Amino acid sequence: MQVALVGVTGYSGMVLYRLLKQHPEIDRIQLYGHVGATTVALKTVAAMYQKETAVIRPFDATAIMRDNAIVFFATSAGITRQLALPFIAAHFPVIDLSGDFRLHDPEQYQRWYQRDPAPATALAQASYGLADMPAPLSTYIANPGCYATATLLGLAPLAQQQLVEPTSIVVDAKSGLSGAGKRATAASHYVAVNDNLSLYKLNQHQHIPEMMQQLQQWWSAIPAIEFTTTLIPVTRGIMATIYAKAKSALTTTQVRAAFTATYHEQPFVQVLPTGMPTIKDVVGSNNCVLGVDYNPVTNTIVVVSVIDNLMKGAAGQAVQNFNRYFDFAVTTGLPTLPVFP
Numbered sequence: 001m002q003v004a005l006v007g008v009t010g011y012s013g014m015v016l017y018r019l020l021k022q023h024p025e026i027d028r029i030q031l032y033g034h035v036g037a038t039t040v041a042l043k044t045v046a047a048m049y050q051k052e053t054a055v056i057r058p059f060d061a062t063a064i065m066r067d068n069a070i071v072f073f074a075t076s077a078g079i080t081r082q083l084a085l086p087f088i089a090a091h092f093p094v095i096d097l098s099g100d101f102r103l104h105d106p107e108q109y110q111r112w113y114q115r116d117p118a119p120a121t122a123l124a125q126a127s128y129g130l131a132d133m134p135a136p137l138s139t140y141i142a143n144p145g146c147y148a149t150a151t152l153l154g155l156a157p158l159a160q161q162q163l164v165e166p167t168s169i170v171v172d173a174k175s176g177l178s179g180a181g182k183r184a185t186a187a188s189h190y191v192a193v194n195d196n197l198s199l200y201k202l203n204q205h206q207h208i209p210e211m212m213q214q215l216q217q218w219w220s221a222i223p224a225i226e227f228t229t230t231l232i233p234v235t236r237g238i239m240a241t242i243y244a245k246a247k248s249a250l251t252t253t254q255v256r257a258a259f260t261a262t263y264h265e266q267p268f269v270q271v272l273p274t275g276m277p278t279i280k281d282v283v284g285s286n287n288c289v290l291g292v293d294y295n296p297v298t299n300t301i302v303v304v305s306v307i308d309n310l311m312k313g314a315a316g317q318a319v320q321n322f323n324r325y326f327d328f329a330v331t332t333g334l335p336t337l338p339v340f341p
């Protein structure tokens with residue numbers, strides 16, 4: 001099979017290229033960049049790929065659809081919605097790593113992304129591809145956000161089995177710097193990040209509405225969640241620590257059983273039998289590892305969810321959705337072990 005990738009020069013695109021190269025069902029990857037750009041060799045823009053012979057061609061929707069079975073967009077939010085419309089019109093398969101088609105409601109997109117949304121008719125054709133909670137996929141798959149993935153996998157059993165007070169959910173999420181993409185800013189300057197922690201986008205993070213959209217499908221009684229994001233001085237990895245009041249007194253064993261029941265058939269989701277996961281437990285893998293606890297003193301459930309933001313949070317989940325879309329075994333071409341240590 002031949003597949004197209006737009007945005008190989010970004011962090012997610014580079015990880016996706018590596019995964020697609022190793023995928024046994026993929027014979028060839030066609031790379032595309034900006035509209036009207038000249039064709040360049042991949043190795044000239046990615047110095048670590050000196051032995052790669054691939055070239056990056058200018059974006060051309062017609063050529064992509066003619067030559068490939070599917071296109072992956074690893075492009076920035078705001079860009080994909082400008083490039084993807086011909087594929088939607090043609091019902092050509094797309095896996096989109098950006099946030100442009102995750103929200104069904106265009107007003108929500110305008111509010112949280114502060115940009116014009118894609119047309120409502122186009123948004124209606126997209127499906128939200130939370131790959132470890134399988135639901136039917138349309139030809140346009142909106143890959144979930146990295147924080148949203150970690151948080152939703154940590155909350156799914158609690159929401160679906162209605163184990164918590166629906167108004168009590170608090171999520172304290174932390175991410176490594178690669179989550180911010182390759183462009184440096186004052187906030188991502190080495191001095192700002194190293195030996196430091198900084199909380200950002202308080203109550204304004206763009207993943208809040210996609211999490212609410214999904215949570216309310218699972219349990220409409222959840223009105224909102226408190227969600228904070230903190231930048232931590234690591235390259236890869238997200239840890240979401242979730243707190244919620246139990247609806248009735250439980251034990252840690254009962255909470256864990258709820259998680260195990262949800263995920264026992266999911267090869268990438270591990271529920272720890274004891275203790276809490278660390279970021280290094282997942283880096284380099286497509287896994288999500290979950291630790292759970294119930295504190296009877298405060299009647300609080302604590303869930304810790306860790307993922308690699310560039311794997312499960314982006315490229316890995318994109319390949320998992322590719323496998324689901326084409327009915328390949330879901331683990332095909334995907335690492336289930338971290339690069340520990």
Ligand SMILES: NC(=O)C1=CN([C@@H]2O[C@H](COP(=O)(O)OP(=O)(O)OC[C@H]3O[C@@H](n4cnc5c(N)ncnc54)[C@H](OP(=O)(O)O)[C@@H]3O)[C@@H](O)[C@H]2O)C=CC1
Binds near residue numbers: 146179310
């Ligand atoms: N980093 C992460 O952990 C995660 C990222 N995502 C999402 O994945 C997408 C990519 O993120 P990330 O890799 O971090 O971003 P980067 O900023 O690292 O890369 C962005 C990519 O988009 C390309 N691009 C930008 N503008 C255009 C354009 N007009 N036409 C064609 N290509 C363009 C860039 O090419 P060039 O360099 O030539 O401009 C680059 O290849 C984003 O939507 C992001 O929100 C989702 C989950 C996690």
Ligand SMILES: CC(=O)N[C@@H](CCC(=O)OP(=O)(O)O)C(=O)O
Binds near residue numbers: 144146179181207231
């Ligand atoms: C550390 C960091 O800055 N992370 C980014 C994650 C961005 C991202 O993945 O954007 P999508 O909305 O397309 O998923 C952020 O918090 O905005």
